[in-house]
Amino acid sequence: MLLAQLNNNYIQKKQKLIQFLRKMIQKVTMYQAVCDGCGRPCAEPYGFTAWATPESASIAAWESGWMTINHELYCPDCVEVDEEMDSYKPKEKKQ
């Protein structure tokens, strides 16, 4: 009898906690930079995976070595040196 009552109290407290957490936690929209070459999202290995604005996602990508070439964004794996132009170019896609 006592054990059943303790169990009921525990369940009621747990349900109240879940209701409380639902009030203080909300779903939000976040942004990631995505490579136009391979489609991989830019995410720090042990850090942020999304940012609050598109601009901050772009800045994080550039700080991680990503490049904008002809209005497209590329990860370091998808660019190569363009010796003719002395700059970088997107790698040819392998089919």
Ligand SMILES: [Zn+2]
């Ligand atoms: Zn890529």
